[in-house]
Amino acid sequence: MSEPSKPQGRKFQLPEHLKEYKGIWVIVEQERGSVHSVSWELVGEARKLADKLGVEVGAVVLGADSPELNAICGDAFTYGADVVYKVTDPVLADYRTDPYTRVMTDVVNTYKPEIVLLGATTLGRDLAGAIATTLATGLTADCTELDIYMDNRSLAATRPTFGGTLLCTIQTLAYRPQMATVRPRVMSMPDRDDNRTGRVVEVFPALREDDVITKVLSFIADREQNEAQLAFADIIVAAGKGLGKPENLKLVFDLAKVLGGEVGVTRPLVQAGWTGFDRQVGQTGKTVRPKLYIAAGISGAIQHRVGMEKSDLILAINTDPNAPIFDFAHLGLVGDALTILPALTDAFGKRLSVNRLAG
């Protein structure tokens, strides 16, 4: 059960009628005219896989027709798509499982991609679970790594299991398409190439609102609710139980403020009611990938680690020199977070203001 040196999948024969399934698709997640960045991360990843297979990358953009939707189609090319399937209907304005499932099932059955990728978001997981059932095919959720087994051209989808203690690689045998969801920020954002263009395939599903049972009464945007936007923060200062008591959270907020970053926490702090769930980093919280992650008083349990280990630079502050977090942080500081945090706030403040005067 150790990792074989050369990736090799389970041997199987793809039946003749499934060989016409070609190309890698990403279902682009757009709500209210804005695209979830995981979709572009996946287009970038799909590009790499498609180049290995020598096939095209397709981006499926669904919604009500609008200038914003056209702009999204254009963006799909700049991030690496060859074809955009633009599926428009007024009924698709808001995400609802049933019409999205019906339309996607038809589009997949018509154009036959071999791989379909979605973000492991509330929309992506909801839709993926439904269409994998209508298409009667395999779906691997929450992948952290995608690759191709070249010997049989099948998708090798790797995901954590048992809370990240183990990884497993899953393969879909003689069924097509092969489906996978990937968490936001797990894959890196591809560079834009504004000169890239491609084909647009327009699809008009002609849906009837009367056929849709679920109605959207209203939408309460988080922007109006003041939720932490952790997943997109460049700098995160995170606190664990080592901070001792809720009042000490102020120390991480102060440092985050000087750095222009966000505050994250471990699960025990959320469970103890120190702060809201929107700040939890980890397996059951958010996956983050900031440029700098400062972990103060965090032991580095696997469930926390899986949510932040892809950060560019991790500084861990812990009183215990043997804390597991030092095994994967880039920089370690053995010391009391309660005194180090204010000193860091000061030091960064000074460093940055000195430069402001000089500049």
Next chain:
Amino acid sequence: MHIVVCIKQVPDSAQIRIHPVTNTIMRQGVPAIINPFDLFSLEEALRIKDKVGARVTVLTMGPPMAETSLRKALSLGADDAVLLTDRKFAGSDTLATSYALTSAIKKLSEEEQVDLVFCGKQTVDGDTAQVGPGIATRLGFQQLTYITKIESIDQGAREIVVHRRSEGGVQVLKTALPCMITMLEGTNTIRFGKMDDMFRAARYGLKTWSKDTTGAEETKVGLKGSPTVVSKVFVPKPRAQKATMVEAEAPTAEAPSAEAMAAAAVEAILGAQPKLADELLARAAAGL
């Protein structure tokens, strides 16, 4: 109103241990619990029962030992319990699992029409969040995942209004029964069982159903009915390098001051990430 709650018995994942030599999961002695995410759904079902009256049936597919989880759910206030167990189900992936559970829900519907199915958001062992949507799709029920609140439920009009978490906010949805709901974690707190329910749970004669009881087709369950296979299981590679420790000068026999450590840390950060330094400085210069 008839509500079915799907629960899964899982190993208490906080206590999973990996055998150091063989890299396999050591299940011996690991306590089994009801999947924690399922408890939010069970509680919500019991609240509907308290409010508008309903029969709550808990359903699990698993080995005979999963009986303990069903009895636990009964002790919390569920009315009936079905254990779907058959060697032929072994090795089922989510597509096959949702098929098998759907066959049992259809059979329950023959006794009394099922109006609502609750599933957990996801399991802590499988972690896929696929079985709920799979069941909804197969039954043709409206699918309501990541629900944070059931605002109202009107039995006469068969209408339900819920709040659903989406990436950028909360959707308020109105739909018609029957539907399948998964509750988001933290939306309620599971109750304590009442004494009489505990006694009833201990005496309750469980329904134990096999593949043939529900009429599930053999080719759609177990390994045969599962499109996915696990081709490899492995332990995550530890990062090759351990953290570089930040050190600072200190007067003899004393620990360096927090100030000295912090200053050293700032230099280490900016040294490791020169680009970050520029960005921070640019931001600071812009007065942000």
